[in-house]
Amino acid sequence: MFNKYFEKYLLNKETYNKQIALFGVPAVVILILFYSIFLSAPKYFPLHSVYNLKSGETLMTVSRDFSDNRIIRSEFWFKFFVQAFSFGKAKILEGYYGLDKKENVIVIAWRVTQGGYEISPVRVTIHEGLNSFEIADLLKNSLPTFSKQLFLDSVSKDNLEGYLFPDTYLIMPNMKEQDIVNIMNDNFTEKIKGVITEIQAYGKSVSDVIKMASIIEEEARVYESRQIIAGILWKRIALRMPLQVDASFKYINGKTTKTLTLDDLKIDNPYNSYTNRGLPPTPISNPGIEAIRAAVNPIKTPYLYFLSDDNGNMHYASTFDEHIANKFKYLR
Numbered sequence: 001m002f003n004k005y006f007e008k009y010l011l012n013k014e015t016y017n018k019q020i021a022l023f024g025v026p027a028v029v030i031l032i033l034f035y036s037i038f039l040s041a042p043k044y045f046p047l048h049s050v051y052n053l054k055s056g057e058t059l060m061t062v063s064r065d066f067s068d069n070r071i072i073r074s075e076f077w078f079k080f081f082v083q084a085f086s087f088g089k090a091k092i093l094e095g096y097y098g099l100d101k102k103e104n105v106i107v108i109a110w111r112v113t114q115g116g117y118e119i120s121p122v123r124v125t126i127h128e129g130l131n132s133f134e135i136a137d138l139l140k141n142s143l144p145t146f147s148k149q150l151f152l153d154s155v156s157k158d159n160l161e162g163y164l165f166p167d168t169y170l171i172m173p174n175m176k177e178q179d180i181v182n183i184m185n186d187n188f189t190e191k192i193k194g195v196i197t198e199i200q201a202y203g204k205s206v207s208d209v210i211k212m213a214s215i216i217e218e219e220a221r222v223y224e225s226r227q228i229i230a231g232i233l234w235k236r237i238a239l240r241m242p243l244q245v246d247a248s249f250k251y252i253n254g255k256t257t258k259t260l261t262l263d264d265l266k267i268d269n270p271y272n273s274y275t276n277r278g279l280p281p282t283p284i285s286n287p288g289i290e291a292i293r294a295a296v297n298p299i300k301t302p303y304l305y306f307l308s309d310d311n312g313n314m315h316y317a318s319t320f321d322e323h324i325a326n327k328f329k330y331l332r
Contacts, residue, residue: 038077041102042070050119050144050173051097053112059090062112072105081109096145096174121170126184128166128288129217131251135164135286139180143173150177162210162283163188195293202296209295214283217291218247219306225314226294232303232316241304243273251284257308307331 046069053062059082063075072078083090092112098119103111110116124142126135132155136148154177155161164181165188171180192199192206199209212233216226236243246257248271249264265274270281303316305323309330317323 035104038074039105040073041104042073044070045102046070046099047102049099051099052145052174053092053094053097055094057092057094059092062092066108071099072108074105078105078109081106082113085110085113098173119173121172123168124171125168126164126166126286128291129214129285130166131285132161132164139171143171143175145173147177151181154178154181158185159282160185162214162286164286165191166286166288191289192292195289195296198293198296204296208279209292210287211279211283213287213291213295214285215243215245215247215280216294217285217287218250219245220308220314221312222314223290223294224299226291227297227299228301228303228314228316229306230295231298231300232306234298235304237278240277242275242277243279245273248273248280248284251280 051066051069051071057065059079063072063078063082066072066078067075079090082092086092093115095115095117096119097111097117100118100120111118122142124139126138130138132152136151139146139151140148155164158181160181164184167184167187169180169183169187171183196206199206202209204212212230215233216229219229220226233243233245246260249255249260249267252267252269252271253264255264265272268275270276271284273280301316302318305317305320305326307315307323307326307330309315313330315326315330317326
């Protein structure tokens with residue numbers, strides 16, 4: 001009797017295995033294909049970007065835009081899961097969504113119905129000596145929704161060129177341009193407290209000191225050299241001589257000493273330090289604390305001219321003839 005039941009069991013098991021082989025394997029293959037074609041993250045998913053889901057956008061508009069931007073493969077299944085997760089209300093929440101890893105349509109649908117923004121701050125380092133245009137370019141490369149024009153408008157509106165402190169910042173990708181400007185300016189206000197006593201003791205206005213520091217930041221890297229150059233430039237101002245610093249042209253037309261022409265030196269521009277006396281209308285860069293400190297701690301010398309050779313070494317001269325001789329000797 002036992003043998004008969006055992007034989008029947010073996011027969012049923014063999015039949016069951018055949019059924020699995022006949023129907024189960026193809027079903028698994030179909031499911032895998034279905035997932036790959038409709039549900040998985042697209043091959044060119046926009047990694048490390050931010051999507052701004054704006055107020056008032058409909059599910060149909062968002063699903064089409066997600067598909068166009070390769071965030072999802074299937075508009076139909078995205079809308080299906082959004083409907084399912086919002087209990088048929090087609091609810092999607094506005095805001096900035098971080099796309100730092102590939103996610104399938106189910107996860108994306110869940111996030112937009114639950115407000116799963118998942119945005120991480122971006123680390124951005126602003127080096128000393130960058131002007132607002134260069135800072136805007138740097139931020140544009142780091143923050144996908146950043147507007148250079150809005151940033152520059154904010155800087156210009158409050159005359160903050162020179163007052164955006166160079167530092168490393170953690171910036172949320174969805175932060176408004178005005179807020180970024182405010183953070184950098186607030187940092188300047190805090191950091192300047194450490195040298196305000198030196199500025200007041202030197203007897204120059206903060207505005208003039210920052211203008212001078214912005215030039216020094218561009219002209220030299222070693223602190224002592226900066227102090228010597230500060231002494232030379234303050235002396236030129238006292239003598240009512242033009243400052244004649246090539247660094248001002250980076251602010252005018254982006255050119256440096258090696259690319260300047262004689263025509264450039266004649267440009268009719270208030271920042272042209274060859275045709276205008278005194279300090280520029282605004283700082284020409286955003287200086288660090290060392291350059292600011294050098295501006296109010298100048299070293300007095302007999303020099304009236306300076307230049308930097310190709311290796312960054314400074315060469316000074318007391319007369320124009322000596323300066324020309326230095327040019328022929330050190331600039332080839």
